[in-house]
């Protein structure tokens with residue numbers, strides 16, 4: 001595990017990364033998008049071994065994208081828009097579902113994009129939650145509404161078991177390192193619309209190029 005993923009989680013930092021990933025022209029910088037996910041992985045890593053398989057998958061996907069960014073084709077991977085254009089123009093994507101490019105940037109980002117929807121739904125539930133609401137239930141409901149539809153039975157069961165071990169709401173708020181519960185709610189109020197915007201831009205791009213079913 002990279003050192004940066006062992007460091008303390010800070011919600012504000014994650015928010016900054018997702019903020020910086022949007023260019024004035026609403027292009028999405030992959031470097032900052034990945035950095036947002038890596039920040040979230042720090043929190044995941046502090047939640048215990050039951051979340052290890054989720055963290056491993058998130059790290060592997062962010063690594064695939066970082067490897068593209070550092071490769072000789074790196075400039076084409078600067079933004080999600082330029083990556084989609086480059087991979088489609090050069091037929092590097094399994095648009096006809098053959099599975100020849102299981103690590104294309106487009107299919108890798110699609111997995112994170114679906115997870116971003118889960119995150120958005122989960123954070124909105126947290127933001128509007130009451131003192132006694134259960135984080136496990138908020139997380140499970142957000143998962144069932146989004147990512148679960150793309151996961152096989154075994155992953156759904158393992159994820160469900162991990163959710164039960166989530167800390168209670170107040171303890172979870174403390175892990176975010178933001179301050180009082182009121183301050184957490186305030187930061188979440190800024191985070192959710194931002195994630196929504198990043199999600200929506202990617203969603204429309206993938207729709208336009210018919211990339212939603214990449215195997």
Ligand SMILES: CCCCCCCC/C=C\CCCCCCCC(=O)N[C@@H](COP(=O)(O)O)[C@H](O)/C=C/CCCCCCCCCCCCC
Pocket residue numbers: 011040041043044053054055057058111112114115118123139143147150155159166176215
């Ligand atoms: C304010 C912060 C609070 C929230 C903190 C959340 C921290 C979450 C950090 C990372 C989220 C993990 C993202 C997981 C990406 C999953 C991508 C995916 O769907 N992968 C599957 C398909 O990939 P391929 O096989 O097609 O390559 C893969 O099979 C999945 C494996 C792992 C299971 C993923 C379950 C995801 C559950 C949602 C995350 C729950 C974390 C709860 C922490 C509060």
